[in-house]
Ligand SMILES: Cc1ncc(C[n+]2csc(CCOP(=O)(O)OP(=O)(O)O)c2C)c(N)n1
Ligand code: SF4
């Protein structure tokens with residue numbers, strides 16, 4: 091039986107009190123919940139404080155470029171569908187630099203779990219506005235307050251027909267780990283947007299700020315109701331819902347081509363004889 | 375040249391008039407009689423209208439390039455006559471439909487064949503006019519109609535017997551019309567010279583794509599861009615039969631990152647693009663270098679900068695391919711000169727990529743990508759798949775826990791694919807420890823740089839020597855690379871036939887640069903000329919950078935059109 095201990099690894103380079111610690115804890119717990127061993131898991135991360143997370147646990151890891159987690163995760167999943175593939179990064183990486191990949195991963199419904207540490211700021215580059223920073227948010231690059239409207243990743247995901255989307259809070263590890271476990275078990279592309287206080291650069295969206303506002307969706311809420319979900323996705327400000335916001339059954343990328351699953355690419359033994367016919371196309 | 379048959383056809387018209395089909399059918403009919411065929415197309419970047427042409431050269435000797443001397447023009451519009459009549463050799467003929475085009479103003483050798491009327495008489499519709507035109511051309515050169523018939527059957531058979539029969543009737547009508555109303559004895563004649571069984575007919579992109587499949591490439595992700603798109607489509611068309619996967623990415627950044635993910639997870643993977651798309655891939659290229667992930671990138675060059683001439687040719691990205699990417703890391707760059715080289719070098723590219731865990735670039739261009747060649751059937755049995763060193767059960771004792779970036783003497787760290795109990799596979803685009811975790815230690819960085827570049831030293835031993843042709847102790851050296859191989863070879867031969875003393879040096883395995891081999895050939899730098907399809911002489915730069923030898927003379931073409939032997943000769947003589 092796999093335990094939390096199997097996932098423990100080394101020291102972190104995060105600031106004391108950072109929301110990332112809670113997320114790390116929740117990820118490990120979720121993996122134990124779903125009963126996966128580290129060798130079965132491939133994490134793909136980008137660049138940023140969030141993207142360092144997989145270095146602080148045990149798993150296979152491709153720590154790639156800023157913004158490019160999803161293409162790497164997609165390529166790996168297609169050729170080896172047996173891997174549990176989790177992409178993890180910050181809000182800058184995921185919603186700005188990698189924004190295009192995010193939309194297309196939803197369309198493709200590739201069976202990858204996407205964890206976004208949403209601290210509404212660029213941490214690693216020391217405090218610039220991100221795509222989810224609030225209007226008027228003052229940072230080093232928005233000294234007069236951010237003008238652009240914040241992106242609403244959850245509404246965007248629902249509008250594009252994502253298979254699973256939820257919002258978690260790094261200050262509630264138990265709730266978050268359950269949500270992540272559900273996302274991993276969901277077949278199809280799953281997004282968990284995680285509210286993550288950055289204690290150094292974001293003095294607005296603090297633990298306290300969140301604790302005052304968040305509430306958990308309970309069983310009276312039906313995440314399969316798309317219109318209701320769309321409304322939930324707009325709730326922000328005085329009250330912020332966390333939990334599973336929307337889910338739907340959708341054929342996944344792997345399911346649409348059963349060959350990929352029954353005869354995984356990395357298990358195919360390449361034999362020249364099978365390919366002899368290729369040159370027949372060119373015969374005169 | 376001492377050829378008994380060396381004839382070129384040019385078919386001109388608007389986009390959408392079916393030039394490609396006519397050209398392909400005519401070319402294939404000629405190839406069926408055992409003739410060597412080379413074709414190329416010149417298209418504007420549009421779907422209808424404008425002026426396009428398709429050129430076919432045939433010979434009883436191997437032909438691997440265009441020539442500017444045309445024997446037969448098939449004009450589907452008046453513009454073709456205006457633009458190309460001067461390319462006709464003496465006694466050359468223009469076949470055209472005099473009921474569609476009025477030609478009173480021209481005094482060239484004109485052969486009026488009513489394409490549309492004959493098509494309508496034979497098949498009830500003017501749609502088959504193109505088949506009439508092909509039949510007419512076949513008759514003009516005295517070739518056997520039966521080859522054309524069999525090709526029409528193959529090409530239109532899938533659309534039903536009626537369609538293929540009607541096309542055959544139409545082509546025969548054109549054939550008979552010319553036999554009866556021809557222009558007397560046409561001096562340029564073609565006959566069957568042998569069997570076509572041992573030959574194949576394909577273009578550069580098909581050579582690359584089929585080599586990739588045969589070499590075990592299982593995953594291609596790419597974003598459509600001329601002139602690379604047909605590689606993507608060929609691979610995609612084989613998904614069902616061969617269990618491989620093509621995924622059209624949302625952009626080229628995604629494409630290269632997808633193949634990196636697929637390769638990391640265990641599949642031979644490739645992408646194909648042109649210069650613009652490659653520009654977007656550059657950060658990913660560097661990622662492959664850092665994470666030591668094997669990938670193959672095909673760049674089909676077209677004229678730049680920016681969107682340039684989207685459907686034409688240039689060799690403007692040699693230095694870009696070699697130097698692209700931030701930071702320093704080993705890579706290989708190949709630039710095939712014909713379909714055979716495209717085939718075998720693609721196969722080699724996959725082996726080197728995996729053996730040395732590096733990115734390998736195949737640098738092609740529109741001219742090679744879209745040109746069809748007849749060539750001897752490729753020797754499939756010579757394809758060997760070498761996936762390099764792996765971490766196995768038996769090494770656990772010796773090497774201990776798996777370390778993806780283990781420092782070794784060769785610089786090669788045995789690979790393991792994620793998902794196995796044998797170990798965790800960890801890599802990072804940040805500088806990393808042997809086990810793949812992020813680090814900022816100075817000596818780790820130094821060790822890693824040295825490790826990665828030790829692979830380059832081994833890689834160098836795999837680079838083939840450049841191709842040399844012509845007179846041994848020549849007083850002039852023509853230097854070229856990539857797709858200009860055929861034109862350069864013919865120019866060299868013509869010059870030597872006319873009494874000059876010329877040698878040609880052609881590079882197809884360009885990086886790591888074969889320094890010694892090139893230096894040995896560059897004994898007469900003052901009499902050496904770099905011949906390239908670009909405006910700055912990038913090979914000359916590279917030679918200077920790598921050997922210290924300066925090549926001052928250059929023959930350059932950068933109007934988007936392919937280099938021809940005639941162009942080289944004109945420029946060569948100017949310099950005398
Ligand atoms: C192509 C590229 N552009 C910019 C950067 C610099 N950069 C590194 S992390 C980062 C933003 C980090 O913000 P976020 O993704 O929200 O992660 P956080 O540090 O907040 O967890 C930027 C801009 C980079 N590494 N690569
Ligand atoms: S800068 Fe912010 S996000 Fe980064 S580790 Fe510190 S608290 Fe966490």
Ligand SMILES: [Mg+2]
Nearest residue numbers: 180181211212
């Ligand atoms: Mg952030």
